[in-house]
Amino acid sequence: MSDLLKLSLAEARDGLRAKSFSSVELTTASVKAIEGARELNAYIVETPEIAAKMATESDARIAKGEGGALEGVPLGIKDLFCTKGVQTTAASKILKGFKPVYESTVTSKLWAAGAVMTGKLNLDEFAMGSSNETSHFGPAINPWRRGNDATKLVPGGSSGGSAAAVAADLVFGATGTDTGGSIRQPASVVGIAGIKPTYGRCSRWGIVAFASSLDQAGPMAKTVKDCAILLREMSGYDPKDSTSVDMAVPDFEAACSRGVKGLRIGVPKEYRIDGVPAEIDALWEQGIAWLKDAGAEIVEVSLPHTKYALPAYYIVAPAEASSNLARYDGVRYGLRAEADDLTEMYERTRAEGFGREVQRRILIGTYVLSAGYYDAYYIKAQKVRTLIAEDFNRAYETCDAILTPASPSPAFGIGEKANDPISMYLNDVYTVTVNLAGLPGIAVPAGLSKDGLPLGLQLIGRAFDEETLFAAGAALERAAGFSAKPAKWWA
Numbered sequence: 001m002s003d004l005l006k007l008s009l010a011e012a013r014d015g016l017r018a019k020s021f022s023s024v025e026l027t028t029a030s031v032k033a034i035e036g037a038r039e040l041n042a043y044i045v046e047t048p049e050i051a052a053k054m055a056t057e058s059d060a061r062i063a064k065g066e067g068g069a070l071e072g073v074p075l076g077i078k079d080l081f082c083t084k085g086v087q088t089t090a091a092s093k094i095l096k097g098f099k100p101v102y103e104s105t106v107t108s109k110l111w112a113a114g115a116v117m118t119g120k121l122n123l124d125e126f127a128m129g130s131s132n133e134t135s136h137f138g139p140a141i142n143p144w145r146r147g148n149d150a151t152k153l154v155p156g157g158s159s160g161g162s163a164a165a166v167a168a169d170l171v172f173g174a175t176g177t178d179t180g181g182s183i184r185q186p187a188s189v190v191g192i193a194g195i196k197p198t199y200g201r202c203s204r205w206g207i208v209a210f211a212s213s214l215d216q217a218g219p220m221a222k223t224v225k226d227c228a229i230l231l232r233e234m235s236g237y238d239p240k241d242s243t244s245v246d247m248a249v250p251d252f253e254a255a256c257s258r259g260v261k262g263l264r265i266g267v268p269k270e271y272r273i274d275g276v277p278a279e280i281d282a283l284w285e286q287g288i289a290w291l292k293d294a295g296a297e298i299v300e301v302s303l304p305h306t307k308y309a310l311p312a313y314y315i316v317a318p319a320e321a322s323s324n325l326a327r328y329d330g331v332r333y334g335l336r337a338e339a340d341d342l343t344e345m346y347e348r349t350r351a352e353g354f355g356r357e358v359q360r361r362i363l364i365g366t367y368v369l370s371a372g373y374y375d376a377y378y379i380k381a382q383k384v385r386t387l388i389a390e391d392f393n394r395a396y397e398t399c400d401a402i403l404t405p406a407s408p409s410p411a412f413g414i415g416e417k418a419n420d421p422i423s424m425y426l427n428d429v430y431t432v433t434v435n436l437a438g439l440p441g442i443a444v445p446a447g448l449s450k451d452g453l454p455l456g457l458q459l460i461g462r463a464f465d466e467e468t469l470f471a472a473g474a475a476l477e478r479a480a481g482f483s484a485k486p487a488k489w490w491a
Contacts, residue, residue: 004021004025004026004029005026005029005030005033005169005170005172006169007172008172008221008222008223008225008226009073009172009173009221009222009223009226009229009230010223010225010226010229010253012026012073012172013069013070013071013073013229016058016062016067016071016072016073017062017067017071019062022055022059022062022072023054023055023056023058023059023062023071023072023073023074023116024052024055024056024059026055026072026073026074026116027051027052027054027055027072027074027116027118028052028055030051030074030118030170030171030172031046031048031051031052031118033168033169033170034046034048034118034119034165034170034171035048036490036491037143037168037170037490037491038491039141039490039491040140040141040143040164040165040168040490041122041137041138041139041140041141041161042076042121042122042140042141042155042160042161042162042164042165042168042170043076043118043119043120043121043122043161043165044079044087044089044091044119044120044121044122044135044137044161045079045086045087045119045120046118046119047086047117047118047119047120048118048119050086050117051074051116051117051118051119054111054115054116054117055072055074055116058071058072058114058116059072061114067114068112068113068114069113069114069229069232069233070110070113070114070115070229070230070233071113071114071115072114072116073114073115073116073172073173074115074116074117074118074171074172075110075115075116075117075118075171075172075173075174075175075230076117076118076119076120076121076161076162076165076166076170076171076173076174076175077107077117077119077120077121077174077175078120078121078123078159078161078162078174078175078176078177079091079120079121079122079123079161080123080126080127080177080207080208081104081106081107081120081175081206081207081208081217082100082102082103082104082107082206082207082208083100083103083104083107083117083120084100084101084102084103085099085100085101086099086100086117086120087099087120088100088120088208089120089136089137090123090125090126090127090208091122091123091124091125091126091134091135091136091137092125092126092136092353092354092355092358093136093335093352093353093354093355094328094334094335094349094350094352094353094354095208095328095333095334095335095353096136096334096335097334098333098334100206102206103206104203104205104206104207105203105205105206105238105240105241106175106202106203106206106207106217106234107175107206108206109233109234109236110175110230110233110234113233115233118170118171121140121159121161121162121165121174122135122137122138122139122140122160122161122164123135123140123157123158123159123160123161123162124157124158124160124182124357125354125355125357125358126208126210126321126325126358127158127159127177127179127182127208127210127215128158128210128321128357128358128361129157129158129357129424130156130157130158130181130182130185130424130425130427130428131154131155131156131157131160131412131414131417131418131424131427132154132155132156132157132158132160132161132186133154133157133414133415133418134157134355134356134357134358135160136355139154139160139414140155140160140161140163140164141153141155141164141414141490142154142155142156142160142163142164142167142189142190142411142486143155143164143167143168143190143486143488143489143490144167144190144191144411144452144453144454144486145486145487145489146451146452146453147451147452149451150489151413151414152413152414153411153412153413153414153453154189154411154412154413154414155167155186155189155190155411156185156186156187156188156189156190156407156411156427157182157185157186158177158179158182158186159174159176159177159178159182159183159186159194159220160186161174162174162175162176162186162220163176163186163187163189163190163192163194163220164190166190166192166220166221166222167190167191167192167486168486168488168490169485172221172222172226173219173220173221173222173226173227173230174219174220174221175217175218175219175220175234176194176217176218176219176220177207177210177215177216177217177218178196178215178216178217178218178431178435179210179211179214179215179216179317179435180214180313180317180428180431180432180435181196181427181428181430181431181432181434181435183195183196183218183219183220183443184196184406184407184431184434184441184442184443184456184458185406185407185427185428185431185443186220187220187406187443187445187456188406188407188443188445188454188455188456188458189407189410189411189453189454189456190411190454191445191454191456191482191484191485191486192220192221192222192445193220193221193222193223193224193226193227193442193443193444193445193473193477194218194219194220194221194227194442194443195218195219195227195231195440195441195442195443195466195469195470195473196216196218196434196435196440196441196442197216197217197218197231197235197440197466198216198245198438198439198440198463198464198465198466199213199214199216199243199435199438199439199463200243200244200245200438201216201231201235201245201247201440201464201466202216202217202218202231202234202235202236203217203236203237203238203240203241203244204216204217204241204243204244205238205240205241205244209320209324210317210320210321210324211316211317211318211319211320211321211324212243212320212324213316213320214313214316214317214320214435214436216435217234218231218234219231219234223477224256224442224444224470224473224474224477225253225256225470225474227442227470228252228253228255228256228470229252229253231252231466232249232250232251232252232253235249236249245464247464250466250467252466252467252470253470255466255467255468255470255471255474256470256471256473256474257471257474258467258470258471258474259294259295259471259475260291260294260295260296260471260472260475261294261295261296262295262296262297263295263296263297263400263401263468263471263472264296264297264298264299264398264399264400265288265291265296265297265298265299265399265400265401265402265403265472266299266300266301266395266396266398266399266401266402266403267288267298267299267300267301267402267403267404268300268301268302268303268306268395268402268404269300269301269302270302270303270304270306270307271303271306271404271405271430273408273429276405276408276409277408277409277449279449279450279455280405280407280408280409280455281405283405283446283447283455283457284403284404284405284457286446286447287403287446287457287476287480288403290475290476290479290480291403291472291475291476291479293479294475294478294479296472296475299398299399301395301398301399301402302391302394302395303388303391303392303395303402303433304391305384305387305388305391306388306391306433308384308387308388309384309388309429309432309433309436310425310426310428310429310432311381311384312381312384312385312388312436313428313432313435313436314364314425315364315368315377315378315380315381316378316381316382316385316436317361317365318361318362318364318365318368319365319368319369319378319381320365321358321361321362321365322361322362322363322364322365322366322369323365323369325354325358325362328349328350328353328354329345329346329349329350330345330346330349330350330353334353335349335352335353336349337349337351337352337353357421360421368381385436385437388433388436388437389436389437389438392433392437392439392460396462400461400462400465400468400472401459401460401461401462401465401468401469401472402459402460402461403457403458403459403472404430404457404458404460405430405455405456405457405458406430406431406443406444406455406456406457406458407427407430407431407455407456408426408427408429408430409427410449410451410453410454410455411453411454430458431458433460434460438463439460439461439462439463440460440461440462440463440464440465440466440469441458441459441460441461441469442458442459442461442466442469442470442473443456443457443458444456444457444458444459444473444476444477444480445477445480445482446476446477446480446482447480447482448484452484454482454484457476459472459473459476
């Protein structure tokens with residue numbers, strides 16, 4: 001039965017519809033795989049009883065010919081999405097034991113489409129990180145290893161548990177969130193696909209907030225087509241989210257077969273960064289060649305304000321985080337520290353409940369929003385953000401999508417960058433511009449490093465033109481022919 005888990009999501013969906021196997025069989029295999037892979041620490045909460053019930057109900061609907069688009073397919077949910085009656089922690093001590101009385105819009109849509117929940121996946125605390133090392137529940141572990149080296153590697157972040165679960169064939173897909181690259185960067189370093197849709201494409205209602213003007217939900221899965229299938233079900237207007245855009249949701253799956261003939265693919269010269277390993281640039285050149293051979297026209301574009309993106313992001317995101325996280329005070333839900341008065345209770349609750357990285361970002365955010373520095377830092381960063389968006393608008397006058405690397409390096413060892421936050425922040429160098437501009441971006445697995453670790457490429461599209469990204473991403477995927485899988489070393 002474990003062979004069933006090697007199927008893509010599309011293959012699993014089609015097999016269920018053809019009654020080649022049941023959802024109970026698929027889900028049982030998934031639950032057993034999850035139990036046998038606890039060494040990866042991909043899950044914070046496992047929900048086998050809920051999964052079994054949902055699978056049985058799916059099989060009954062399939063038998064009646066009433067199945068939804070994801071009927072019977074086991075998925076994992078990043079533990080940033082509120083799930084009714086199931087613990088939701090954002091990987092933070094301050095929310096340990098919190099069980100929402102409501103369901104996020106995105107997960108509601110997935111359940112309405114018939115998907116099966118296997119549990120809640122690990123992440124960096126409050127999605128703040130690029131390696132999944134800031135989780136209160138310990139780091140998720142990348143299923144890949146460097147050759148014969150037994151060093152445990154990070155799965156990227158913040159959606160590290162989602163990345164690890166999909167790459168290890170525990171589930172057929174997972175939800176992620178992307179504030180500065182937290183879907184695309186982990187997808188790249190574990191060898192799977194992941195898309196951050198346009199800001200406003202998926203509802204943020206019921207997702208624990210990090211930086212509200214940057215956060216966006218998206219899918220992570222084995223293939224570009226699988227991501228297309230998931231995104232269609234996750235997307236759509238939500239009146240409960242004021243940033244949700246009322247637009248028709250296209251058939252993303254159909255777009256995967258379009259090809260790239262006639263498309264113009266931009267290559268930004270500013271993304272050639274000193275110090276990046278030669279194998280990253282070599283893969284980028286190979287990606288350019290693949291798309292050209294598939295019929296695309298390659299054009300050079302300029303994104304001149306790219307060099308200011310990281311500093312602007314690390315002003316805007318912490319500023320919004322410091323505001324969003326003020327609600328965790330020990331009064332209404334989550335951790336409450338014992339104290340003699342209200343002020344002391346606030347202070348002790350936050351000191352005990354928030355991890356070091358979250359505290360660092362709250363302090364940075366509070367500083368840049370303070371009276372003496374608001375104009376010097378926050379307002380200036382917002383102006384830079386506007387310039388970055390304008391750069392993309394000009395670029396799209398001459399191209400349809402932009403090709404870049406997805407991550408500046410393959411996966412690194414747990415602890416190797418833990419004491420160097422600046423080096424850690426540089427993991428987002430290729431991805432943060434997309435969030436600052438509110439654009440869609442997709443990561444596609446494309447090759448292996450000299451140590452046998454996955455490397456990915458990124459395609460960036462116009463706002464609400466995910467279809468072009470799926471067309472180009474699928475073409476890139478076909479050309480790369482990436483089929484490598486991690487050798488199973490866990491229990």
